[in-house]
Structures are given as C-alpha cells and as structure tokens.
Amino acid sequence: MGALVTLELPDDSPILALPWIITFGPLDDDEEWEPVVCGPYERAHALALAQSVVADEELMAVVEPLLPRVSAEEIRAEIAAAQLAAAAEDEAADLADTSIYGDYEDLGAEEVIGEGTRRPVQAGQPPDATEVRAGIARIAAMLTRPHR
Structure with missing residues (x-):
C-alpha cells in the first residue's frame, strides 16, 4: 500500500x-x-487517479495544484514565502529539540551521495504576463483536442 499526500483545503478555497x-515517486528512500x-487534472480526478495507482503499489503520490x-x-x-515557511518550521523544530536535549551546536555536516551536475545559470529575459497567459491558453487548447 502506498501513500497519498495532498493539501487539506476548505470547501470554499x-x-x-x-x-x-x-x-508519483518511490515510497522507500532506498529506491x-x-x-x-x-x-493537469481537476482535483477530484487527480485524487481518484492517485488513489487507484498507489492503492496496491509501494509508491508515493503527491497531488498538488498548478499555480x-x-x-x-x-x-x-x-519561493521566498516557501523558504520563509521552511525556516520557521526549522526554527520551531530547533526550539523543540533544545527544550528536550538542551542547547547544541549544528556542525553543518552534510552527507553527499554521488556527484552533482550543477551548472551556472545565465539570467535571461523572462516572458511577460501576456506571453505566459497565451502559453497557458495554448496548453489548455492542446489538452482539449481529441487524441488521434
């Protein structure tokens, strides 16, 4: 049996x-x-599809909105909001650890597995909002065309 992760939202969201x-990804960290x-799907369809796939498989499915x-x-x-939220969670976890284990120093040790393939990224001119909206409309039109 797999796992399904999604946002819990109020009905009027x-x-x-x-x-x-x-x-879809591996449920086991060793894999x-x-x-x-x-x-993309409507939320109900995404949830139903994800549930049916992970029901009998050792898989994780993350169902999330396209923003x-x-x-x-x-x-x-x-990105800044996500980083801020993660930092707040880390700080809360550190405070909880400190209250349980006393104060400690993070030595910053990091496990590295394999070699990274990071390459410097050159900043380019981002598309304007009109271009992005037109691209979204093209994707929607493509998704609604009958398949051949």
Whole structure:
C-alpha cells in the first residue's frame, strides 16, 4: 500500500478550481528513480487517479495544484514565502529539540551521495504576463483536442 499526500483545503478555497498534477515517486528512500509527473487534472480526478495507482503499489503520490504565475517576480515571491515557511518550521523544530536535549551546536555536516551536475545559470529575459497567459491558453487548447 502506498501513500497519498495532498493539501487539506476548505470547501470554499479558490485553489480547488485550479488544475492539479500528480507526482508519483518511490515510497522507500532506498529506491531511486525519476518521479513521474502527470496532469493537469481537476482535483477530484487527480485524487481518484492517485488513489487507484498507489492503492496496491509501494509508491508515493503527491497531488498538488498548478499555480500559474505569469512573472518572475510572482515566482520569486512564492519561493521566498516557501523558504520563509521552511525556516520557521526549522526554527520551531530547533526550539523543540533544545527544550528536550538542551542547547547544541549544528556542525553543518552534510552527507553527499554521488556527484552533482550543477551548472551556472545565465539570467535571461523572462516572458511577460501576456506571453505566459497565451502559453497557458495554448496548453489548455492542446489538452482539449481529441487524441488521434
């Protein structure tokens, strides 16, 4: 039996109306393969598909909304918010650890497995919001065409 991860949202959340994707990956940390991303779907369809796939498989499915952002600034704001939330969670966890184990020093040891393939990225001109919206419309049209 696998695992399904998704957002718990109130019934009136506008995020429910967005397109949703499913990312399937290994449930076991010892298993390594590239995740498979499927979608976009309506949320109910994404949840049903994910549940049916992971029901009898040792897989993890993450069902999440596609958040169309039409500018680099909007994307940067999302990243900053996610980083801020993660930092707050880390700080809360550190405080909890300190209250249990006393104060400690993080030595910054990091386990590295394999060799990375990081390459420097050259900043380019991001598309404007009109171009991004037109691209989203083209994707929607492509998804609604009958398959041959």
